[in-house]
Amino acid sequence: xxxxxxxxxxxxxxxxxxxxxxxLGEWCGNAPALEIDLALANLGLDLLGQATFLLGYAGELxxxxxxADKLAxxxxxxxxxxxxxxxxxxxxxxxxxxxxxxxxAWRLPLFEALxxxxxxxxxxxxxxxxxxxxYHLRFSREWVVRxxxxxxxxxxxMIDGLDWCWRFVDELFEADAVTEALAGxxxxxxxxxxxxxxxxDRTLAEAGLERPPVRRPVVxxxxxxxxxxxxxxxxxxxxxxxxxxxxxx
Amino acid sequence: xxxRTIDRATxxxxxxxxxxxxxxxxxxxxxxxIVREISADGRRVTITPTYSGxxxxxxxxxxxxxxLATAGLEETQIAVRLDPAWTTDWISAEGREKxxxxxIAPPSPRAAAACPRCGSPxxxxxxxxxxxxxxxxxxxxxxAEPFDRFKCH
Numbered sequence: 001x002x003x004x005x006x007x008x009x010x011x012x013x014x015x016x017x018x019x020x021x022x023x024l025g026e027w028c029g030n031a032p033a034l035e036i037d038l039a040l041a042n043l044g045l046d047l048l049g050q051a052t053f054l055l056g057y058a059g060e061l062x063x064x065x066x067x068a069d070k071l072a073x074x075x076x077x078x079x080x081x082x083x084x085x086x087x088x089x090x091x092x093x094x095x096x097x098x099x100x101x102x103x104x105a106w107r108l109p110l111f112e113a114l115x116x117x118x119x120x121x122x123x124x125x126x127x128x129x130x131x132x133x134x135y136h137l138r139f140s141r142e143w144v145v146r147x148x149x150x151x152x153x154x155x156x157x158m159i160d161g162l163d164w165c166w167r168f169v170d171e172l173f174e175a176d177a178v179t180e181a182l183a184g185x186x187x188x189x190x191x192x193x194x195x196x197x198x199x200x201d202r203t204l205a206e207a208g209l210e211r212p213p214v215r216r217p218v219v220x221x222x223x224x225x226x227x228x229x230x231x232x233x234x235x236x237x238x239x240x241x242x243x244x245x246x247x248x249x
Numbered sequence: 250x251x252x253r254t255i256d257r258a259t260x261x262x263x264x265x266x267x268x269x270x271x272x273x274x275x276x277x278x279x280x281x282x283i284v285r286e287i288s289a290d291g292r293r294v295t296i297t298p299t300y301s302g303x304x305x306x307x308x309x310x311x312x313x314x315x316x317l318a319t320a321g322l323e324e325t326q327i328a329v330r331l332d333p334a335w336t337t338d339w340i341s342a343e344g345r346e347k348x349x350x351x352x353i354a355p356p357s358p359r360a361a362a363a364c365p366r367c368g369s370p371x372x373x374x375x376x377x378x379x380x381x382x383x384x385x386x387x388x389x390x391x392x393a394e395p396f397d398r399f400k401c402h
Contacts, residue, residue, distance in 0.1 A: 021302075035375060035376035035378070035386065036376075038376065038378045038379065038380070038386075039376060039377065039378035042378040042382050043378075044302075045300075045302035045303070045304070045382055046300060046301055046302045046382065047302065048302045049298075049300060049301030049302025049303065049306075050301045050302070052301070052302070053301060053331070120332070121331075123332065124331035124332035124334070125301075125331060127331070127332055127333070127334045128298075128301055128331055128332075128334040128335070129301060131334065131402055132300065132301060135377070135400075138377070139377055139378070
């Protein structure tokens with residue numbers, strides 16, 4: 001039986017949050033300062049919470065006995081439908097923050113639109129997440145400005161970070177059969193681009209940075225075609241519940 | 250003669266009044282606005298999680314379940330409601346006073362927080378993220394003490 005578009009949509013938004021939350025967790029204990037360590041862990045927690053709601057909802061829609069944990073820990077890499085941006089390795093601190101900024105600048109207008117969705121559950125989850133995402137955007141844009149407008153070294157690193165991430169931006173605004181089937185429930189991805197562009201331009205101007213050079217966009221995450229990095233992330237994230245299926249806290 | 254039986258909703262309310270936030274053990278689930286509703290027949294409690302990923306949410310639900318069971322009310326249904334989203338506006342006046350007395354600046358839309366220790370308004374934000382999702386880290390320039398501030402949410 002083919003999956004319903006609403007299931008596929010909740011799953012992909014949940015996968016985005018889960019994978020990025022896991023990436024941010026990798027900074028725990030490694031961040032440049034204690035405050036940053038706490039901040040990145042807090043961001044990761046928010047995303048993990050959003051993933052729990054979204055994957056839990058996907059499981060309900062599927063009605064096949066899979067809950068949020070089952071979906072998170074017992075699917076293989078090709079069954080994940082997160083965007084490619086979130087699975088990219090952390091790189092240095094600047095690249096992590098560049099990734100966070102671009103993600104949050106897209107995610108905020110998305111959740112603002114979804115908060116008015118005619119699907120009650122998506123609207124409720126988005127209504128909660130919109131507040132958290134606004135905070136993530138504020139935090140990450142401040143770092144884009146601080147590093148971009150900082151020392152020669154920090155500026156070069158932020159330019160590199162944005163440059164690395166930029167090829168994964170177009171995927172965020174791509175429509176496909178899932179979004180087309182959900183008119184009125186989910187916004188047309190392309191409709192979010194003006195808000196994203198305005199945020200990027202405003203922040204880069206403040207940071208004294210240019211837009212990264214145009215690169216050939218890389219897409220495919222929504223269809224399960226991922227970079228080699230996702231498999232490694234999942235191997236670490238999924239090890240315990242797969243090796244010890246009955247493990248309990 | 251005073252009747253010794255109280256109705257179920259009152260009994261549920263009394264049981265929940267003793268459930269504290271696990272991270273900030275001076276405020277109850279009522280002070281924080283987490284308990285949204287107790288049905289008139291006392292058979293259903295509706296709660297709203299604070300932050301999507303707050304690890305205390307699961308602990309709070311378990312504590313509520315335990316408190317109800319201890320009071321012999323384990324048959325009570327616990328419903329989780331996401332919409333409308335929890336906001337710090339729901340923290341009661343009493344809850345704000347308790348936070349302040351505990352050393353946490355309560356949420357306020359004002360840009361600067363008053364130091365919960367010495368009361369000085371001469372304070373600064375150190376980090377927008379603190380020890381829990383709901384708090385930011387601040388410092389008082391007058392008494393030099395760091396303090397937590399509840400974020401407006």
